[in-house]
Amino acid sequence: MTVLEFDRITKIYNVRGAGQMKALDEVSFTLESGRTLGLVGQSGSGKSTIAKILTQLETPTTGRVLLDGEPIPRHGKALRSYRQQLRMVFQDPFASLNPYHSIRYHIERPLQLDRVVPADQVDAEVRRLLERVRLDADSVIDRRPHELSGGQRQRVAIARALASRPKLLVADEPVSMLDVSIRLGVLNLLADLQREEGLGVLYITHDLATARHFSDEIMVLNQGRVVERGPADEVILNPQDPYTRELRAASPDPEKHFATAARDQGGAR
Amino acid sequence: MSDALLTVRDFSVVYDVDPPVAAVKDVTLELRRGEILGLAGESGCGKTTLAYGVQRLLKAPAVITSGSVVFHDASGADIDVNSLDAEQMRRFRWDKVSMVFQGAMNALNPVAPIGRQLEDVFEVHRPAMSRAKRRAEVAELLEIVKVGAARARSFPHELSGGMRQRVMIAMALALRPQLMVMDEPTTALDVLVQREILRQISQLRHEFGFSVIFITHDLPLLLEISDRIAIMREGEIVELDTAERIWTDPQDGYTKTLLSSFPRLTGERGVVVR
Structure with missing residues (x-):
């Protein structure tokens, strides 16, 4: 089993005119194959710094x-x-693919660079990867990114990440730029791949709801420090740290909203 | 004075390209005075086109092909928006209806201090106002949105995303409009900042009594802040009802699909099959 260990990492940036900024403060965690770790926190909490150090x-x-x-x-x-062994899926599928190149090129490159398969099998492997992310290889392989929808593009980005057969995947807000009705489809695809390939996934997001449903464990980051870590349901449903509670209270939660409204009106719905 | 602020009838917009795209189809809706109306739907459903269209902010190739928009002014006069000439329209916009634009983080001029940009509003719409009075108004606006008058001389890049968004809200509030159209005003912000901004919007609405058309694809958020919600799909409003009824008893199949697309923060597990 592959284990990635982040061992007491501190990252200090020198900010011009503002002295030093501690982006990460003694952060430790492990990422195991076959498990998904959700990393949540607000802007500036250090999530992206972790991704940058990992890569x-x-x-x-x-x-x-x-x-x-x-x-x-x-x-x-x-x-x-x-x-x-460690690949990334980025937030913006409109920016992470090169508009000049075909879909084939995007997936071929890692196969060739990392010599994953012999040259004569590259085409078949590209098609296999596209089918793996539930795209119709024949209809997309020779297209360019602008001809695909956001969801299709993100699937291409996932196929590209899988091409070199990584053991770990870092997904930085992989669905936040996508339309709501296709978000679950992409998350379910990632969950399937994770299960079937035994990938270790680091899911970086500020959306507590998807973090809860998609992760085994959740780690909460505040100002470069890990303030809470535990099984996904426990962290979200029964948060211990004040900061986690604050995040939880700020997240839209219609269930609670309407339950509270009904109570305030003095009657049950 | 009637309860309605804006009456939209049989409103249609076509993008005159080849082949033509019907972006908004025969939309009829009535916006009430002081209410927050949520406009929800996915990319390309026509929600932004509709909101821009009722203010005649669309550019070619968009063409309004049918419909009327009547603004029921607080003075009691009914303003037929389609019949205004260019000068009347210029006065109408921002004075009666203002906007908080999508991607407002980048809607400010990067090379001018924010106070200067807020003053522009008064210079254009209140030309008789003295410079000292303008400055005082700007200071007050920045205090209202809790950016603080001291930041008037700051440039946009010196402010956080949340603060920039507050400046945009201050700008929209400047002339005390009766309607604010907000296009994805919190999409780029993180949850904590988003919550503060939403709180501020509802507090300002209580204080100043304006109506809001709030456009977003984030249905959970809309359910919390809206009085009523219109669900749009392919240019049509498929369902329009109170937020509570949209949540508890959605009628349209598409509304149900949208509602089920969101993993619930505290609800059942199993939407992501793991």
């Missing part, structure tokens, strides 16, 4: 990231191999 776009000021007990290599082949 080695930033280096921590102190602390270590370990994959199966090994520290993450800084460069060269070893770093490439690390990145092959």
